[in-house]
Amino acid sequence: MCGIAGIFHCGTPKPVDPRRIERMTDAMVHRGPDGGGVWTDQGVGLGHRRLSIIDIEGSPQPMLSADERAMLVFNGEIYNYRDLRRELKELGARFHTDGDSEVILAAWQKWGPACLSRLDGMFAFAIYDRTERVLFLARDRFGVKPLYxxxxxxxxxxxxxxxxxxxxxxLLRRQADPLAVEDYLTWGYVPDHRCILKGVEKLPAGHYRLLRHGGPPAPSVQWWDIDFSGRHSGSTADLSAQLLHLMREGVESRMTADVPLGAFLSGGVDSSSVVALMADASREPVNTCSIGFDVAALDETGYARRIAERFETDHRERIVDPDDFGAVDLLAGMFDEPFADASALPTWRVCQLAREHVTVALSGDGADEAFAGYRRQVFHAREEQVRSILPQALRGPILGGLGRIWPKADWAPRPLRAKSTLQALGATGEEGYARALAVTAPEMRSQLYTDAMERQLDGYRAEQPFVELMRNAPARSGLDRAQYADLKFWLPGDILTKVDRTSMAVSLEAREPLLDHRLVEFAAGLPYGARIKGRQGKWLLKHTMERFLPRDVLYRPKQGFVTPIAEWLRGPLQNEARAIATSATIADTGWFSTSRLKRLTENHISGSADHSRLLWQLLMLDRSIGNLAITL
Structure with missing residues (x-):
């Protein structure tokens, strides 16, 4: 796991100052504290920071190919590199190291951009071909590793x-993009199609870009996509056997390392499944770690402890409490862009705990997206059944109208909080799911924005690209489209960004075995009943793991990695909540109405409404703007 940087002159090749590359990599030293290097040639410069995981002494970067034709900088791991190495040697390739970096170089020289489909792993890399004078930038299928x-x-x-x-x-401009602010306020993060700074973009997951000196601007090319349009046949027993085989392969392939290895253990289905399969494949006790909370209703350490005892792991745990708020500026600095998933705080703490004992940790991320494990996916599937019965001409005016006038009663019992459901049912499936995923509804955003901000947005709403993504999905059902959007939009923008930044901040490599692409491709073809049965999502995975895990772990209501922000902002952190509305940084942007911010803050503190997620968003936005020294 590493950090990479580079400069490429697309027009006339100009000299590249190596000190400039070095400053770029030094800013990311946390991603690679074990070493670094810089290489420059006419019109190009590449830089690297290394966290040694495989072939610790033998794979320095930037790395020159055996024939000295190509230069590589690489962030990530290739899990099938040994198989590829054998195949390439049979085809005449020569190797001087034992790691995966040189395999990428040889694969590029043999197959060009087609090499990507042969790589099983997480990666973002740059290859400069000295003969062809081209730069090849690539990112893995799911966007585990980032590239700006x-x-x-x-x-x-x-x-x-x-x-x-x-x-x-x-030379980088630091001008804020108001469209990114709208995206952020909607989703709680800036999705991959946008950046908080104008002129900065992210290479999308599953894409590459090929640039040539003097050539025209090169668009990003999609080299991989997930297809939900097919369906597997076979009995439950057959599907379960295939699933277990793929899960074992995903876990065992990610246990390869020349450094200490462990796992995050929350006590939920996914991390418990990973730990169970790790214990089954390991001769030594698995290192596990958990984070809990000082709010008992949100603390899952008891379940994690049970799994640790069941598989006799070497287990450690730690508690997060309001005192950890003092680290919020450090947290904002990890992400650069505003990032408001409050579970980033405990994720960072569990990464710190893991790094005290291991250098690599496996997580359970990706299974909810692939196997329909989120409650919102189950609700969406049921809403789609209603939509199939009632035409839009009836749903829109009747259910949508009711949703507009229904009170937003955060304090009421769940059955009486029907506003969101009515609004979703009054919309199309894609619009309804966008509303379910959004942190801040469009009505609330419109109330907060100033007239000047609305003019800058010029009618843009963050749901638009999300709805288009769902509508164009290679899918057969509304559930398919929801899962596709989660894998393509939510997963890289929120979940994987959170894990990458918090783990890299402490120089820990996190691996996601349940995001093995063969496993996810299998999951995309599962029939509806293997994904959702009754109110249970992720049914086949739970059924398959019954031989390993207790039923009350498998079938208890999903909790997620929830931070008690609502309670903290009403109690020990209420002064911090009030400070958001009076922040000079927020006020100077001219994006929000200060009086409305004050009102929603007091409504939250009084308990008449729950605005905790929005307040946390504004808090992280405030810190990020200050850190980036953004111009408005």
């Missing part, structure tokens, strides 16, 4: 693993 890019005023393209790498370049 920016076209600069001197005609060059700069790229880096994190935005802070680009911020080290003196």
């Amino acid at each position: 890019m920016a076209n600069l005023s001197d005609g060059s393209l700069a790229f880096a693993s994190e935005l802070k790498g680009l911020l080290a370049h003196p």
